Amino acid sequence: MIHVMRIVMQPARRSEKDVDQHYQDTIVNSVVFDDHADLLDASTVAQLKELFPDGQAQMWGIVPGKKNVNVSRINKMRPGDWVFFSGDKRVYLGGTIALMWRNRELATRLWGTDTAGSTWEYMYALSGTRGFDIPVEEVRTLLGWNPNRNIMGITVLSDEESDTLQTLLTLDAATAALDPVDTIEEEAAVAAFDGELERTAQRAQRGEQAALKKRLLNSSTGQCALCGRTLPGTFLIAAHIKKRAVCSDDEKRDLANIAMLACTFGCDAVYEHGYIQVATGGAIRVSPLALGIPEVEAYIQERLAGRTVTWWTPKRESYYRWHRTHTFKDVPPA
Structure with a gap:
C-alpha cells in the first residue's frame, strides 16, 4: 500500500x-x-x-x-x-x-x-x-x-x-x-498513471509573474537581493518573499514589495526551504539546521553569512516576518 x-x-x-x-x-x-x-x-x-x-x-x-x-x-x-x-x-x-x-x-x-x-x-x-x-x-x-x-x-x-x-x-x-x-x-x-502529470498554469498567474520580473529587472542584468551578485536576467527569478499561495489578492498585487530578485545558483533555494531568513533591518540569519548539510552550509557561509539585504524596507517587513515564522527552519522552542 x-x-x-x-x-x-x-x-x-x-x-x-x-x-x-x-x-x-x-x-x-x-x-x-x-x-x-x-x-x-x-x-x-x-x-x-x-x-x-x-x-x-x-x-x-x-x-x-x-x-x-x-x-x-x-x-x-x-x-x-x-x-x-x-x-x-x-x-x-x-x-x-x-x-x-x-x-x-x-x-x-x-x-x-x-x-x-x-x-x-x-x-x-x-x-x-x-x-x-x-x-x-x-x-x-x-x-x-x-x-x-x-x-x-x-x-x-x-x-x-x-x-x-x-x-x-x-x-x-x-x-x-x-x-x-x-x-x-x-x-x-506513476508508471501506470495515465492522467495529466503537469498542471496548466493559469494565464493570470503567468502574467503576474512576468509583470513582477519586468518590474524588478529593468535591464538585461540584475542584482540578487540575497547574495548581491549582478547576473544576467536568465539566472534571476522574481521570488515571492511570502509564499504566493497564501498571499491575499491585495498582497499579490503589491508588485513593489511582495517579491525580490533571487539567483538560481542557490539563493532562491536556501531561502525557499528556510535555511536563511531576513531579519528586521535586513540582516541575513542562518538556520542552525543548515549545519547538518555541509553543501548548504558551505554555500551560505561563502555567499550569504554576514550580509545585509538592502531590499528590506519597513513596507516589506510583514512579508519577511511571515517567512521567518512559517518557512525558516528555527530551533524547537525550549
Missing part, C-alpha cells in the same frame, strides 16, 4: 503544567535509549539506534482515550508523517515521525499517568523538529475549516489537507523508518 505523507495535529498546550513538564522531559531533553533498555524490546532499540546513531531522540506519546477513541486515529499514523504540536491557539513545533511503537511501561516511566490512570503508551520518536509560530486561525483559513473549529484531540488530516499544508509551509520530511516496498509501489503507480 502506498503511503502518502500525512500531517498529524498533536494538541499539547504548554500553558498546562503537566504538558509543559512532559515537553521539557522528552522534547527539550531527548530520551537516551540505553537509559531505558530494560523496558525497550531489542528490535525497537535496534531501529532507534539505526535512525539515531547518537543514541537519543525526542519522544512523545498518545493515550488510548476513553473507550479507545484515539486508537483508530493512531492507526492512520505512519513513520514519515509530519506532526504539528499546537496549543494556546498556535502551532509551535513540527517534525517527522521516525518510528512508532506501543510501550505502556516506558510511557509510565517517562510521563506518569493521567487522572484516569491512563498513560501515553502509543509512542513515537521525532526527527527533524523545528520551531514555528503560526496562529491556529491561519491553519483553519488555509484548510477551509469552520472558524470555530479547534484541535481538541489527536487529528490526522486528509491527504488533500496534508498536501495543502505541506506545500504552503515547505515541509521537508526527515529521517523515518519507512518500508522500502513503498518506493517500488510508488514507482509502479
Whole structure:
C-alpha cells in the first residue's frame, strides 16, 4: 500500500503544567535509549539506534482515550508523517515521525499517568523538529475549516489537507523508518498513471509573474537581493518573499514589495526551504539546521553569512516576518 505523507495535529498546550513538564522531559531533553533498555524490546532499540546513531531522540506519546477513541486515529499514523504540536491557539513545533511503537511501561516511566490512570503508551520518536509560530486561525483559513473549529484531540488530516499544508509551509520530511516496498509501489503507480502529470498554469498567474520580473529587472542584468551578485536576467527569478499561495489578492498585487530578485545558483533555494531568513533591518540569519548539510552550509557561509539585504524596507517587513515564522527552519522552542 502506498503511503502518502500525512500531517498529524498533536494538541499539547504548554500553558498546562503537566504538558509543559512532559515537553521539557522528552522534547527539550531527548530520551537516551540505553537509559531505558530494560523496558525497550531489542528490535525497537535496534531501529532507534539505526535512525539515531547518537543514541537519543525526542519522544512523545498518545493515550488510548476513553473507550479507545484515539486508537483508530493512531492507526492512520505512519513513520514519515509530519506532526504539528499546537496549543494556546498556535502551532509551535513540527517534525517527522521516525518510528512508532506501543510501550505502556516506558510511557509510565517517562510521563506518569493521567487522572484516569491512563498513560501515553502509543509512542513515537521525532526527527527533524523545528520551531514555528503560526496562529491556529491561519491553519483553519488555509484548510477551509469552520472558524470555530479547534484541535481538541489527536487529528490526522486528509491527504488533500496534508498536501495543502505541506506545500504552503515547505515541509521537508526527515529521517523515518519507512518500508522500502513503498518506493517500488510508488514507482509502479506513476508508471501506470495515465492522467495529466503537469498542471496548466493559469494565464493570470503567468502574467503576474512576468509583470513582477519586468518590474524588478529593468535591464538585461540584475542584482540578487540575497547574495548581491549582478547576473544576467536568465539566472534571476522574481521570488515571492511570502509564499504566493497564501498571499491575499491585495498582497499579490503589491508588485513593489511582495517579491525580490533571487539567483538560481542557490539563493532562491536556501531561502525557499528556510535555511536563511531576513531579519528586521535586513540582516541575513542562518538556520542552525543548515549545519547538518555541509553543501548548504558551505554555500551560505561563502555567499550569504554576514550580509545585509538592502531590499528590506519597513513596507516589506510583514512579508519577511511571515517567512521567518512559517518557512525558516528555527530551533524547537525550549
